[in-house]
Amino acid sequence: xxxxxxxxxxxxxxxxxxxxxxxxxxxxxxxxxxxxxxxxxxxxxxxxxxxxxxxxxxxxxxxxxxxxxxxxxxxxxxxxxxxxxxxxxxxxxxxxxxxxxxxxxxxxxxxxxxxxxxxxxxxxxxxxxxxxxxxxxxxxxxxxxxxxxxxxxxxxxxxxxxxxxxxxxxxxxxxxxxxxxxxxxxxxxxxxxxxxxxxxxxxxxxxxxxxxxxxxxxxxxxxxxxxxxxxxxxxxxxxxxxxxxxxxxxxxxxxxxxxxxxxxxxxxxxxxxxxxxxxxxxxxxxxxxxxxxxxxxxxxxxxxxxxxxxxxxxxxxxxxxxxxxxxxxxxxxxxxx
Amino acid sequence: xxxxxxxxxxxxxxxxxxxxxxxxxxxxxxxxxxxxxxxxxxxxxxxxxxxxxxxxxxxxxxxxxxxxxxxxxxxxxxxxxxxxxxxxxxxxxxxxxxxxxxxxxxxxxxxxxxxxxxxxxxxxxxxxxxxxxxxxxxxxxxxxxxxxxxxxxxxxxxxxxxxxxxxxxxxxxxxxxxxxxxxxxxxxxxxxxxxxxxxxxxxxx
Amino acid sequence: xxxxxxxxxxxxxxxxxxxxxxxxxxxxxxxxxxxxxxxxxxxxxxxxxxxxxxxxxxxxxxxxxxxxxxxxxxxxxxxxxxxxxxxxxxxxxxxxxxxxxxxxxxxxxxxxxxxxxxxxxxxxxxxxxxxxxxxxxxxxxxxxxxxxxxxxxxxxxxxxxxxxxxxxxxxxxxxxxxxxxxxxxxxxxxxxxxxxxxxxx
Numbered sequence: 001x002x003x004x005x006x007x008x009x010x011x012x013x014x015x016x017x018x019x020x021x022x023x024x025x026x027x028x029x030x031x032x033x034x035x036x037x038x039x040x041x042x043x044x045x046x047x048x049x050x051x052x053x054x055x056x057x058x059x060x061x062x063x064x065x066x067x068x069x070x071x072x073x074x075x076x077x078x079x080x081x082x083x084x085x086x087x088x089x090x091x092x093x094x095x096x097x098x099x100x101x102x103x104x105x106x107x108x109x110x111x112x113x114x115x116x117x118x119x120x121x122x123x124x125x126x127x128x129x130x131x132x133x134x135x136x137x138x139x140x141x142x143x144x145x146x147x148x149x150x151x152x153x154x155x156x157x158x159x160x161x162x163x164x165x166x167x168x169x170x171x172x173x174x175x176x177x178x179x180x181x182x183x184x185x186x187x188x189x190x191x192x193x194x195x196x197x198x199x200x201x202x203x204x205x206x207x208x209x210x211x212x213x214x215x216x217x218x219x220x221x222x223x224x225x226x227x228x229x230x231x232x233x234x235x236x237x238x239x240x241x242x243x244x245x246x247x248x249x250x251x252x253x254x255x256x257x258x259x260x261x262x263x264x265x266x267x268x269x270x271x272x273x274x275x276x277x278x279x280x281x282x283x284x285x286x287x288x289x290x291x292x293x294x295x296x297x298x299x300x301x302x303x304x305x306x307x308x309x310x311x312x313x314x315x316x317x318x319x320x321x322x323x324x325x326x327x328x329x330x331x332x333x334x335x336x337x
Numbered sequence: 338x339x340x341x342x343x344x345x346x347x348x349x350x351x352x353x354x355x356x357x358x359x360x361x362x363x364x365x366x367x368x369x370x371x372x373x374x375x376x377x378x379x380x381x382x383x384x385x386x387x388x389x390x391x392x393x394x395x396x397x398x399x400x401x402x403x404x405x406x407x408x409x410x411x412x413x414x415x416x417x418x419x420x421x422x423x424x425x426x427x428x429x430x431x432x433x434x435x436x437x438x439x440x441x442x443x444x445x446x447x448x449x450x451x452x453x454x455x456x457x458x459x460x461x462x463x464x465x466x467x468x469x470x471x472x473x474x475x476x477x478x479x480x481x482x483x484x485x486x487x488x489x490x491x492x493x494x495x496x497x498x499x500x501x502x503x504x505x506x507x508x509x510x511x512x513x514x515x516x517x518x519x520x521x522x523x524x525x526x527x528x529x530x531x532x533x534x535x536x537x538x539x540x541x542x
Numbered sequence: 543x544x545x546x547x548x549x550x551x552x553x554x555x556x557x558x559x560x561x562x563x564x565x566x567x568x569x570x571x572x573x574x575x576x577x578x579x580x581x582x583x584x585x586x587x588x589x590x591x592x593x594x595x596x597x598x599x600x601x602x603x604x605x606x607x608x609x610x611x612x613x614x615x616x617x618x619x620x621x622x623x624x625x626x627x628x629x630x631x632x633x634x635x636x637x638x639x640x641x642x643x644x645x646x647x648x649x650x651x652x653x654x655x656x657x658x659x660x661x662x663x664x665x666x667x668x669x670x671x672x673x674x675x676x677x678x679x680x681x682x683x684x685x686x687x688x689x690x691x692x693x694x695x696x697x698x699x700x701x702x703x704x705x706x707x708x709x710x711x712x713x714x715x716x717x718x719x720x721x722x723x724x725x726x727x728x729x730x731x732x733x734x735x736x737x738x739x740x741x742x743x
Contacts, residue, residue: 107375292498296502297501299505299509300406300413300504301406302413392694436689436690439690514612521612521616521701524615524617524619525694527619528619528620528623528693528697529623529696531620532623532627533690535629535630536693538630
């Protein structure tokens with residue numbers, strides 16, 4: 001890859017991050033229905049804090065469901081938790097529609113999980129494009145697979161920090177084989193830690209993780225400048241080593257998008273697999289678009305002014321620096337409090 | 338001489354014709370897309386799923402590719418900003434764009450591709466700006482209720498990527514039959530536009 | 543449910559468009575309106591006379607070699623939609639069915655005889671019959687469907703038929719292939735005669 005990487009991507013991700021549309025930190029919501037007796041259910045609706053405020057979406061259950069005790073509400077640092085115990089009547093919950101008015105104006109996904117007394121579990125996802133879910137019997141595996149594939153795809157395309165890291169790697173790597181090796185190394189590494197984190201083997205607390213991810217991006221800034229000057233370094237000679245090491249970090253970041261708390265054990269491997277496939281697909285789309293653009297610029301004989309050529313590199317460096325400072329401040333703030 | 342006069346006439350007359358087009362009242366077929374990934378992606382999704390906008394852009398990129406690198410660069414740097422500017426203006430109006438505009442765009446640009454006509458670069462540039470302004474204007478009106486300005490930004494970025502890739506792809510085609518395949522695609526686009534016009538005269542659309 | 547479909551389509555279309563830049567046909571999908579595209583795509587295959595004549599155009603083009611090989615497929619869809627336009631404007635065309643049958647006979651005969659008229663004559667002949675085909679087939683838009691998508695499907699299917707003819711025409715490179723090709727021309731011509739018979743009586 002040469003230096004002429006599109007200003008465009010920098011612009012896109014700038015645009016996303018400035019408007020807050022790219023809230024990589026925004027967590028999915030969850031709703032749990034636990035059957036207590038034949039017609040009683042305990043409903044826990046965890047609404048994530050959305051850009052510092054209460055989440056705009058509400059939970060709307062069918063009219064015939066009746067509260068049997070006063071609803072409670074609890075404020076946590078990252079979410080609001082609403083609990084109710086309801087009687088659903090003779091008809092049961094099968095076929096009922098759970099709605100989330102207000103969700104369509106957000107970028108939050110809500111995982112819905114129904115635990116029945118007989119031990120069976122049903123899961124569903126409500127999304128901004130489909131702010132409701134129907135409670136019904138077991139889902140076939142491919143519905144689950146598709147859901148998580150989409151989730152992974154979303155997650156990477158909205159994860160500006162991950163994409164910026166990949167962009168940084170693309171700016172450093174020269175030659176096709178090296179590119180393939182580097183991208184593969186990043187993929188393998190983040191798949192490992194994503195799996196470890198999801199299976200509960202290893203864990204990384206979010207604030208220091210985010211700061212470390214920001215540092216990984218910042219780290220690439222000077223390396224890009226070095227490669228412009230024709231100098232060499234360990235990173236420039238063996239970018240796949242760097243990709244692998246930092247990829248381990250980014251995998252923990254991906255895991256934050258795949259919330260598995262309370263997910264049935266049997267479903268974890270499948271959802272993990274397809275979430276990861278979705279992430280890789282999104283990453284490939286990004287890499288191929290970048291490569292196609294660079295190739296196109298060469299064929300079209302586009303001659304960029306020097307400062308434009310430098311924009312992607314500086315965007316990686318300065319955004320990395322900005323996030324590193326911002327996230328470190330959050331980290332320190334969290335420790336003091 | 339000929340070149341200059343052609344470009345001088347083509348601009349204003351086409352502008353008038355196109356203005357007449359967009360002001361014609363025809364039922365709207367606007368459809369907004371929610372990707373759940375924020376307004377920028379919503380805009381991109383809307384564009385990719387709207388053949389009325391997508392195909393003329395592809396056709397223009399094919400044409401620029403047939404003409405060479407300079408026309409390719411011109412369109413690459415003129416079309417997205419023009420589209421964005423037109424869209425920004427369109428955000429301010431209530432407008433239900435009909436099918437006439439896409440039909441004519443299909444017809445005209447498709448015919449250019451099919452005939453592999455050697456238009457002067459200035460005329461091509463004017464065409465890119467016009468297409469961008471007018472389609473962008475209607476696009477803006479359609480996105481008003483949805484992703485708005487950020488959606489337009491997404492569309493402009495998508496346009497840039499599309500035009501760069503498609504025209505570079507066509508330029509890279511060296512063998513004769515591959516270039517002809519491009520022209521055949523153009524003839525199809527033109528024919529579709531012609532059919533559309535036919536149905537509009539019958540009031541079927 | 544429509545939204546979910548739309549969303550799935552977005553994934554498909556985004557990925558496909560990003561990976562296969564050169565293939566605009568993949569992006570012609572639109573939420574709820576894809577039916578129009580599919581109907582249009584299916585329509586040209588419904589008339590056997592139409593299908594045969596289209597394939598004959600491709601076969602003949604392959605026989606004639608360059609530049610007819612590409613001039614005919616470029617001309618045909620455009621003239622055909624012109625024919626449809628005439629039909630829609632209410633301009634009558636006498637004996638449409640006869641015209642289509644004759645086109646199968648004549649084009650079949652051209653392939654059979656491996657006739658090589660001048661390029662302009664070939665283009666005119668094909669163009670002349672294209673008007674009949676357009677007049678007969680391009681004038682009905684199923685109600686409630688997207689005209690644009692229907693048109694594109696219709697035109698693409700026509701193109702595919704030509705392509706089929708051209709691809710079949712490639713067999714002339716092998717020994718005996720020319721003979722087979724001419725035989726196919728004969729079959730088409732004979733079929734055209736039966737169409738003509740049916741159109742007249």
